Amino acid sequence: MEHRIDRIKKQLHSQSYKLTPQREATVRVLLEREEDHLSAEDIYLLVKEKAPEIGLATVYRTLELLSELKIVDKINFGDGVSRYDLRKEGAEHFHHHLVCIECGSVEEIMDDLLGDVEKLVEKGWGFKVKDHRLTFHGLCKQCQKTVPVDTK
Incomplete structure (x- = not known):
């Protein structure tokens, strides 16, 4: 520390x-x-x-x-x-999160999943990306055992 x-x-x-x-x-x-x-x-x-x-x-x-x-x-x-x-x-970028909509738990994803997406945005829109954030909302493994999951 x-x-x-x-x-x-x-x-x-x-x-x-x-x-x-x-x-x-x-x-x-x-x-x-x-x-x-x-x-x-x-x-x-x-x-x-x-x-x-x-x-x-x-x-x-x-x-x-x-x-x-x-x-x-x-x-x-x-x-x-x-x-x-x-x-x-x-870390060059903010890390990503998985947020459970049932229990509210938050899990972190440390891998940078959006490097290629940044390049597409910069090339396609002429926009210089400085950082990004990605949060997935869904059901954690624990809640999937007890809550019915939509088939969507």
Whole structure:
């Protein structure tokens, strides 16, 4: 974890920002709960356990800054709640997600599935792609055992 903290600190410094104690507390929560796709409120409650003096507005500002600097990705799975996901080290693109519409579980796909699609878009529409997001909505393996699946 310390290695990732140091890398994030360097990313912030390269953009003339500091890794303040409040930012570090937020980053540590994101690192500790990396697989959880936490909302700002979830992150705030976890940060508050470590640093009770930190306010919700500070956590929101930190998350927005980290998002602008592409350290975290702000995502929405269609439920109206913004969630935050640390961008994987060295990742050129945002990773993909499988969202279960029954139980709400979220699984990550780390492979970049859209490289060829990006090339088609750039060539066919003259549009320079900087990033992409892909979310599949359906039924996870567990829910498929208990919920009737459409034949569509």
